[in-house]
Structures are given as structure tokens and as C-alpha cells.
Amino acid sequence: MTTINKALTIAGSDSGGGAGIQADLKTFQELGVYGMSALTAVTAQNTLGVHGVYPLEPAAVAAQLDAVGADLPPDAVKTGMLFSSSIIGTVADKAREYGWRNLVIDPVMVAKGGSRLLLREAVDALVTRLLPLALVTTPNIPEAEMLTGLQITSLQEREIAAKTIVEMGSRYALIKGGHGARHEPMVDLLYDGRTFRYLESKRIDTRHTHGTGCTYSAALTAALARGFAVEDAMEMAKAFIQAAIEDELGFGEGHGPTNHFAYRRRMRSEARAR
Numbered sequence: 001m002t003t004i005n006k007a008l009t010i011a012g013s014d015s016g017g018g019a020g021i022q023a024d025l026k027t028f029q030e031l032g033v034y035g036m037s038a039l040t041a042v043t044a045q046n047t048l049g050v051h052g053v054y055p056l057e058p059a060a061v062a063a064q065l066d067a068v069g070a071d072l073p074p075d076a077v078k079t080g081m082l083f084s085s086s087i088i089g090t091v092a093d094k095a096r097e098y099g100w101r102n103l104v105i106d107p108v109m110v111a112k113g114g115s116r117l118l119l120r121e122a123v124d125a126l127v128t129r130l131l132p133l134a135l136v137t138t139p140n141i142p143e144a145e146m147l148t149g150l151q152i153t154s155l156q157e158r159e160i161a162a163k164t165i166v167e168m169g170s171r172y173a174l175i176k177g178g179h180g181a182r183h184e185p186m187v188d189l190l191y192d193g194r195t196f197r198y199l200e201s202k203r204i205d206t207r208h209t210h211g212t213g214c215t216y217s218a219a220l221t222a223a224l225a226r227g228f229a230v231e232d233a234m235e236m237a238k239a240f241i242q243a244a245i246e247d248e249l250g251f252g253e254g255h256g257p258t259n260h261f262a263y264r265r266r267m268r269s270e271a272r273a274r
């Protein structure tokens with residue numbers, strides 16, 4: 001019997017397939033991890049934006065988490081769109097109950113077009129209920145500002161925000177650089193409570209960046225499920241998202257999805273060339 005690690009995503013559905021549950025499951029699969037899901041909401045989305053948000057009852061989220069937790073213990077878990085404080089409370093309770101340790105919190109708040117995927121009232125619950133359970137919290141810059149109440153305009157301020165997130169109880173803070181100023185290098189910052197680690201990459205000039213955050217945190221989760229240390233998981237996630245943005249699919253009239261096939265295809269052609 002081959003050993004395959006399992007990962008669970010707790011997130012919203014994106015009908016367009018580029019973000020949310022769909023991005024997570026595709027990424028898990030591409031990285032050789034068995035994907036499972038608990039839906040928090042259904043969204044009607046395409047590359048032009050969010051056309052509807054339909055949250056599920058917290059009881060429906062709890063039932064999915066129990067079904068997975070009781071029978072299919074995940075090696076790593078990630079959260080994406082959680083929408084409300086009541087869903088956050090449910091997820092926090094279940095994560096504690098089942099002892100999920102490799103927990104990645106992607107604090108999804110607003111879609112790229114501006115639609116809210118997390119109610120304002122829920123930010124506090126995210127900080128007080130869920131962050132203390134996290135192995136890694138992966139905000140982009142505006143999300144890091146919302147979580148900490150700080151303004152972030154420099155790398156030094158990013159470091160202060162990362163420290164604050166670790167003080168809130170997350171073992172690691174990973175502040176993503178996608179929203180930095182265009183002229184700045186694209187750097188993601190990882191902080192473990194002691195050292196700051198920067199991972200710099202080339203900014204790709206494209207409008208097809210729908211779901212970058214989900215895909216990145218899903219790749220991180222998949223690597224953790226396979227037993228990688230956080231630092232190595234971050235590097236694998238970076239290589240995965242870089243390939244997914246570079247080899248664009250060009251779908252849709254608006255902000256298209258990233259290419260979830262790209263990383264594995266590259267790995268395969270590199271292996272063939274060797």
C-alpha cells in the first residue's frame with residue numbers, strides 16, 4: 001500500500017475554480033497529497049468578480065469537520081474563507097477537539113475585486129479564537145494590517161506586524177508580498193519568533209492572479225502534510241505559485257486563475273532533461 005498524506009481545506013467554493021476550495025484541492029493533488037474539504041460558503045464567481053455569497057450554517061460546517069475528523073485524520077489543515085465569527089468559533093472548537101496541529105490560517109478577508117469574504121465583525125474572532133491554534137498564519141499586507149491594527153508601508157513595519165501575529169499565538173507568521181508597491185521587490189517574510197527570513201522573487205506582470213493566496217497557502221499545507229518543516233514548505237509553496245503565475249492560462253475577461261498544472265509539468269520536464 002502506498003502511503004499518501006492527507007490534507008483538509010476549510011474554505012469557500014469558487015465556481016470559477018481558481019480560488020477557494022477548488023484551488024486548494026487542485027494544489028493538494030498536484031503536490032501528491034489526498035485532498036479533503038469542508039465548505040463554509042458557496043460563492044458565484046468568475047474572472048470578473050464575485051456575483052454572490054451564500055454562507056452555510058455553522059452546524060453544516062461542524063458536521064463536515066466531524067465526518068472528516070472522526071474517520072480521516074488529516075496530516076495538515078488549512079482555512080480560507082470563513083465568513084463569520086460563528087463559523088470561526090465552530091472551526092476553532094473542532095480544531096481543538098481533534099488536535100489538529102499542522103494548521104495553516106490564510107486569513108481571507110476581501111476578494112481582489114473588493115467583495116467581502118469575511119464579515120467585519122469576524123476579524124476579532126479570527127484573532128482571538130483561531131490564531132492561537134495556528135502553526136502558520138499567512139496574511140497579505142492589507143490582512144496583516146487588519147489583524148494587527150498597524151499600518152504597513154515598509155519592510156520594518158512588516159517585521160513589527162509579523163512579531164505581533166506571533167505574539168497573538170500563531171507559531172509562525174508569513175506575510176506575503178503580493179500587495180507591495182510595484183517598484184518594490186516581491187518579498188514574503190517568515191517569522192518564527194526569533195528570526196526573520198525573506199524569500200524574494202521576480203514580480204510577474206500579469207492580470208491573471210486570481211487565487212494566488214489560496215494556492216500558495218494550499219501548497220504550504222500540502223508540503224506540511226508531507227512532513228516538510230515550515231521553512232522548506234514555504235520554499236516549495238513559493239516555487240509552486242511562481243510557476244502557476246508564470247505559465248498563465250489566460251482564461252476569462254478579467255483576473256484569470258493561476259495555472260495549477262505548471263509546477264508538476266516543470267518538475268517532470270526537468271526530470272526528463274536530467
Ligand SMILES: Nc1ncnc2c1ncn2[C@@H]1O[C@H](COP(=O)(O)OP(=O)(O)OP(=O)(O)O)[C@@H](O)[C@H]1O
Pocket residue numbers: 019108111112139140141176177178179186187188201202203204205206209210211212213214216238241242245
Ligand atoms: N504578480 C506576481 N508575481 C509574482 N509573485 C506573485 C505575484 N502576485 C502574487 N505573488 C506571490 O503569490 C503569493 C500570494 O501572494 P498575495 O499577496 O498575492 O496573496 P493574496 O493577496 O492573499 O492573494 P488573493 O488575492 O488570492 O487572496 C506570494 O508568494 C506572492 O509573493
Ligand SMILES: Cc1ncc(CO)c(N)n1
Pocket residue numbers: 011012013014019020021043080081108110111112117210211212213214
Ligand atoms: C471562495 C474564495 N476564497 C478565497 C478567495 C480569495 O482569493 C476567493 N476569491 N474566493
